[in-house]
Amino acid sequence: MEERLPLTEPVLLVLLSLAEQPRHGYSILKDVERMSDGRVALSTGTLYGALQRLLSRGWIERFEEAESMRDRRAYRLTTQGRKILQAEVARMKHLARLARLRTAKKGA
């Protein structure tokens, strides 16, 4: 699993968006922009490139909602995707702790 880490920022944000709840493509796009305070604005092509890679890795899955049209299918995180996300968050926490320790020593 670790060989897939670190995740790129857009992929991490897409996974975080889907960690909260299943979403449609447009909802993911807006949520990523909101989470990054407008810093990461994905194009439709970039978003679907990322979604296609995540689907092929089995980290997310697509499903048809009742009364949903073909152009509004939704995506959700799989168990494997959630594990990857947790591993990435743990890695980032470790790095942040390390950085805090090292910079604190430097300042003292």
Place this chain on the structure above:
Amino acid sequence: MHLPALYRRLLSLYPADYREEFGDEMAWVFQQAHSDIRRESGFALVIFLARELQGVLVGSACERARGLFDSHTHASWKGGSMESKFRFPRATLVLMLLSLLAVVLSLEEARVVEMHYGNKVGMPPEWPMLLWIFGRILLIALVVASVLWGIFFALRRSGIQRLEQLKPWHDQK
């Protein structure tokens, strides 16, 4: 022509199976994003269009490249396992072109050497010509290395290594 319709036209840059899988969704997402951005300034619209154009150009080029080198990826989007055990990877086409390039370069190299040193036996070659020849030899080595890598890649992708795992029919019973 309206921009969403133009965007749908641009989607034809993607491979057909990708378009079939994601085309409708992408067109719908673009339409939503476009109707949002129209309420903002003209500059925001320009930035949005530039980003979308870049997304389609880069995305379609990546998908085309992936289709060339990784012919089984597309089946895995749909969750089905459509991989055949023995297949003819499209990378083999690239390998054949590289092989042809190596042969043409080698023939050209032989012709240059023959032309310059064919009637100068025993004469030391001049430095610029030596550098030129070394450069070409390096290029040929690079092409040959690519061909060798391609052969291993094609063999691995063709699934030939699975032959060792095959059991005789009577053992499977």
